[in-house]
Amino acid sequence: MIKFLRGTLSNLATLLLSLVLAIIIWITATQTEDPTINKSLQIPIEFVGQPADTIMISPAIPNPTVLLWVQGRASIANEVQRNDFSATVDLSNVQPGEQIALDVLMQQSEPDINIVSQSPEQMLVKLEQLVSLDIPVEVDIRNEVARGHSRGSESYFPEFITVTGIETEVEALENALVTVTLNGDERETKIVTAQPIFYDAQGQVTSARNFQLSSQDVEVTIPIVESADFAEKIITVDLTGQPATGYRLLSVTVDPTSVLVQGRPTQLDLLSQLRTEPIDITGLTESFEASATLDLPEGIELDEITEIMVKIEIEPFESTQTINQLIEVQGLAEGLEATLDPDTVRIVLFGPSPILDALAPEDVNVTVDLFGLEAGANVSLEPEVTFPDRGLERRSVEPPLVTVQITHSLTLTNEITGTLPITNSANLSIPLSFNDDDGKVLGFLAVDMMPQPIMQRTPIALLKQE
Structure with a gap:
């Protein structure tokens, strides 16, 4: 019996040893064919549970991430992407104004991958309470309007700008100032759109970069009217005559187009325009430019001496x-x-x-x-x-x-001498040929000869085509 037990225990030990060796061999073979590797991933952090009407001050870095080191068999680890992991920070218990370190919680969808380490493991977070306040708008008008004109009370819209931001920063705002600078030549109502500048109670400029504004601009309307004893009147050029025949008057321009005059209000109201003294264009064929004199009614005078230039354009039909x-x-x-x-x-x-x-x-x-x-x-x-x-x-x-x-031109060249007999005919017509340099016949020429009392040699010219 004892011998049997010893044999059984010996066989069992051998069996266990074989099993251990088999497992070791299997693990070694597996590691050789599909080794374990490490891999790093950048995982974006998602902040959840942020209380309403708060703004995150810290972390100041936009879109923070966590560096994740993972481990697993190469066949699995090589296929893992950052979308297989998520990193979250829970803000539901954070109080406004408090800076606190919160854990970065990791979750994974691949169970055969081990997270070796992550950085950071915690994130410093600070929230601030958001508030909205109506900040009054003020307008600063600088310089004056044109002479002979007066400026009325300005109006602007909106009169208040709703500012939303961190409570401590918004409550420090005093007003929103819009500055309009006149150039001293305004004669009509002026409408200006400008961005306001925010100031605190100490008169210091405050940046609006972190604020949400109900309006980015303010529209300012500045009424400008003529003073009682002044009026702006347009200038009309008085022309006489007509350009030369075959020419026409193309255009007439005057600079300035209007001038400021002084006089009694009733007289100014009756005056619709000012005319220049007559300019004669009779018989003109060219354009010209010249100074002109205004024909001012009695009691009306210029506010200041102004040179009036008239340009007359004449062109031919x-x-x-x-x-x-x-x-x-x-x-x-x-x-x-x-x-x-x-x-x-x-x-x-x-x-x-x-x-x-x-x-x-x-x-x-x-x-x-x-x-x-x-x-x-x-x-x-x-x-x-x-x-x-x-x-x-x-x-x-x-x-x-x-x-x-x-074509080649025809010229008189060769001379032929022939003996012509006396004839009783009134005229003697002899057909002659003319040849080129190679002897080729180019044509015939009929030569009429007058009768001669005796036989003689008569030169006859031939036409040759060169």
């Missing part, structure tokens, strides 16, 4: 003119002739009528450039049209292309 012009040949090589089809073009010019009326036929030239063309050429060319640069423009040329044919 514009029309078209058609010109038929022969085409001139340029660049034709010696010994060549050019035949143009057609040899005349029709040109339409547009511009000032007086310039067109004075345009002579020789002022317009039409040419074709034949430089480089050889005998036998048959080409279409665009004629070049030139004319004086006096504000004229070419509207059309018909035809736009002309056909040019290049």
Whole structure:
């Protein structure tokens, strides 16, 4: 019996040892094929449970994160992403004005991954109470309006700006100031939109960057009217005569367009405008600029001496003119002739009528450039049209292309001496041929000879085509 027990215990020990060795071998093999690795991830922190009407002052870093180190088998760890983890900080028990360290709580969706460490493990948090207050708007108008005008009481909207922010900062605000600076030339009601600047009770400027404002701008309306003994009157230019024939009056401008005058209120009310003394434009052909004098009614005078400049623009009427012009040949090589089809073009010019009326036929030239063309050429060319640069423009040329044919020119060259018998005919006509340098017959020429009383040698000229 004892021997049996000893054998059983020995077998059991062997079995256990084999099992341990098998487990060790399995773990070693597993580590070799799928080793355990470490991996780091940046996980964004989410703040939850923030009490209503509070603002987070700390942490000041926007979108804070926690650095997470995890461990697991490579086949799993390599597939893990930061979306598999979440980091939260619970703010539900934080009191406004209190700074407290809160735990950063981690959660994971992959159970086979171990979190080795995280940084930080806690986060310093501070909340402040949010409040809203109506801050009064004040307006500061600087400088004066134009002479002869007065400024009424300004109005503005809104009169209060609701400011929402940290309680201690909002309660320190005293007012919102809008400054409007006049340039001293305003003659009409002025409307200005400006951003207010916030001040505290000590008169120090306070930044509004951390505030929520009900309105970013303030609209200020400043009434401006003429004083009783002053009035702004427009200026009208008094013209006499007409420009020269073929010209017209294009425009009349005056600078300044109005002036400030003084006088009795009743007289100023009856005066709608001021006129200049007459300006004669009879027979003018050009624009000009000159100073003018105002024709002021009795009892009315300028508030200050002002130079009145009048600019009068005169321009010619514009029309078209058609010109038929022969085409001139340029660049034709010696010994060549050019035949143009057609040899005349029709040109339409547009511009000032007086310039067109004075345009002579020789002022317009039409040419074709034949430089480089050889005998036998048959080409279409665009004629070049030139004319004086006096504000004229070419509207059309018909035809736009002309056909040019290049041939050899005909000249008197060889001389033939023949013996002609006496004849009773009134005229003697002899057909003669003319050849090129190679002896090729190019054509025939009939030569008429007058009868002679005796036989003689008569030179007869032949035409040769070069």
